[in-house]
Amino acid sequence: MTITKQAELDGLKEIGRIVANTMRAMAQSMEPGMTTRELDGIGKALLEREGAVSAPQSSYGFPGTTCISVNEEIAHGIPGERVIARGDLVNIDVSASKNGYFADTGATYRVAQVDPSLERLCRDGKRAMQIGIAKVGSDKPLAGIGKAIGRFASQRNYTLIRNLASHGVGRSLHEYPEEIATWPTRGDKRRINKGLVLTVEPFLSKGGVWAAEGEDGWTLYSEPSAPVVQYEHTVVATDRGAVVVTLPG
Template identity: 45%
Template sequence: MTVGGKEDIEGLKEIGKIVALTISEMKNQIRAGMTTKELDEIGGRFLRRYGATSAPKITYNFPGNTCISINHEVAHGVSGNRKIKEGDLINIDVSAELNGYFADSGHSFQIPLYTPSITRLCQYTHATMMRVISSLKHGVRLNEVGRIIQNKARKGGYKVITNLCSHGIGRSLHETPENILPIYDKHDKRVLKEGMVITVEPFLSTGAEYTVGSRDGWTLCVPDNSFCAQHEHTIIVTRDQPIITTVA
């Protein structure tokens, strides 16, 4: 989507704030012993309170309100009877729709008891996302996203999950520009334009460089025992600093 004016910006900000608040509410209420289904229902109730609808549900008939991935799961985790344990690495990914506008955000964190290596992975991935966002504006090559993620990961001693990409968003969950790669592609000549709406979502891991599917047909996991963190914001490209819509 490319925004057409103030109405579009306000609509994107409204659903972005709801998405951000939903993640915050879920994180505040999470506790060891809770099932992922119980956590997902907290998110679903919060979205409905604000009149928003789960985007993966209406777009792909996803069997949950939100995506909750634990430990060696990376993305698109389906909630169920699994109990959350102390020390688990959790990723909450919420995408939702309101009044025809969409927003998408993700957040990785650890349940106490904390492990320094997991804490660093989550913090470093967040810093990587923010480094990318601060570098994007009208006229910048789209492959700058992948270049920065790849370089930051290397400097931090991490690997990049290469088969999960950032994407366009706005009037639907996934739009053009599609497949915004997390690694540098010199052949990608696409350029960011003012008003363009995209996600920025690096996935950094302690070992794996790709994900594999699971039996439920949705959840993506690392093929080894490594850990992965993701952070994601939806942004509007401007001629200066991007507007981050997914903030409370």
């Protein structure tokens, strides 16, 4: 989607606020002993209260309202009977629509105290997203996002999952540009047009390079097996850089 008028930006910001508030409330409610299904139920109630519709459900028939991925699960985890425990890494990904506008956000949370190396991975994962967002702006190269994130990851001896990309969003959950690499690439000459709506969502890892589908047909796992974190915002490209729309408020 390309934003061309204030009403479109307002609609996008509304659903952006809703998904951000939902994710934050889920994270604040999360505690050891809770199942991922119970956590998803909190998100479901909040979205319904705001008149928003789960995007993975409506777009792809996903068997849950939100995606909740624990430890070895790195994306698209199905909410169920898995019990959240102390020391877990839990990724919450909330995407939804309202009045024809879609927004997408995600973050990895630590349950109680975790290993210091995982604390650092989470901190650097959020920083990697921020570095990518800083490369968003009118007429900037799309490949600049992955180039900057890749440099950051390499300097700190991390890897990036190379088949889970950022994407266009706005009028549907996934739209043009369908795949925006958050790792270094060659040959992508596309540029970011003014008003373009997209996600920035690198998957930073301590050794993983690929996302492999599990037996349930949804949940993704790191290959080789390694800790992975993901942080994601929906942003709009402007002449002054990126405007983040998935902010709580």
